[in-house]
Amino acid sequence: MIKLNHQNYYRLPWNLTDNSITWLEPTSKCNLACLGCYRKNEMDGHKPLEEIKEEIRLLNQYRRTDGISIAGGEPLLHPNIIDIVKEIKNYGLKPIINTNGHILTKDFLKELKKAGVFGFTFHIDSKQGRPGWKDANELQLNELRYHFAKMLSEVGDISCSFNSTVYRDTMQYIPGMVKWAEQNIDIVQVMVFILYRMANNNLFDFYIGPVEINSNELVYNIQPENVVDIKAEEIYELIKKEDPEFDSCAYLNGTSDPESFKWLLSVKLANKKRRYGYLGCKGIEIIQTFHHLFTGRYLAYARPKTQAKGRSLLLLGAFDKRLRKIFFKYYRNPLNLFRKLYSQSIMIIQPIDILEDGRQNMCDGCPDITIWNGKLVWSCRMEEQLNYGFNVQAYPKNLREIIEKQRNKYQKN
Secondary structure, three states, rough: OOOOOOOOOOOOOOOOOOOOOOEEEEEEOOOOOOOOOOOOOOOOOOHHHHHHHHHHHHHHHHHHEEEEEOOOOOOOHHHHHHHHHHHHOOOOOOEEEEEEOOOOOHHHHHHHHHHOOEEEEEEOOOOOOOOOOOOOOOOOOOHHOOOHHHHHHHHHOEEEEEEEEEEOOHHHHHHHHHHHHHHOOOOOOOOEEEEEEOEEEOOEEEEOEEEEHHHHHHOOOOOOOHHHOOOHHHHHHHHHEEEEEEEOOOOEEEEEOOOOOOEEEEEEEEOOOOOOOOOOOOHHHHHHHHHHHHHHOOOOOOOOHHHHHHHHHHHHHHHHHHHHHHHHHHOOOOHHHHHOOEEEEEEEOOEEEEEOOOEEOEEEHHHHHHHHOOEEEEEEHHHHHHHHHHOEEEEOOOHHHEEEEEEEEHHOO
């Protein structure tokens, strides 16, 4: 597996109270059953609108953010989704709907746009049991992805993102998905690959303080034969084999393992005819710094018409050697003065890892923080809050043996 050097990339400056994204869960009800889901599907899971408004108020109070991801569950099922979008918009924030898209129609989309929706992130992968697509692989699902991207494009100027949970048996399709996204770079702005993670109660015992808990009560608990441990570097390497120029520009590291890559961001510059290269670390640093300087917020999502102005990024070539290289490659053809150059983000996300000693390696500066009981919490561990009111701690089953080995090693030294 390739070894990446953090020094070559920009560490995104996002933190707990000043971040590009924030997470809102108005419902835990869903119309699909995704294998990698970390939320229990509850048929009566809709929160009252007043409770949701209070959560939005608290998020705005506790956290400076560019936009709020409206997730769940399936947020489009919530009877007040239009009002939720309006409420977020009223705070001057970007409402982004994280949806499986199953009930989205063009008329519904037009209502959401009128309410102020900024963008959509469609969760589409082959482990969802999606009606009509149950036997489809990730590449065949590109047809469905195109359906949604085209719908957003026709309604106009709504950011279009796709995320897919990655499993050991589906990661082979990632280069093809990246290629498809590039072929549709005029209507697809972001591709996100989320690496599958589940708790493993055959390796760890789980406690809250001195009290052992039954981890089988957690939705994301599974037996070890089904556990998949994929690293962000593996996906990076997979894409780079198909595209030798592929590289990232920024990252988030882990809370317990600073050498890990938890969010790995790449920004491609291309048009329908040719790929020209990738944004470098200085380019993304300038973009984040100046956006925060002038707006007070770090940038997450941009409008399609903004991402169609990739040529403006080439002006940063004075500071970014990758952009400098793209500049000369692009303007080698004088006709490119009259053509659009698009930017497209590729994000690799490696969620919580439980290290050998039981420490939970979270995303340091996690964007997907939400509100529970009036406090900021990790959205991916909400089931722990709902079940126990606290985050669970993990300890290796052979903890005594590990302690004894460390003690003997220390005494010998």
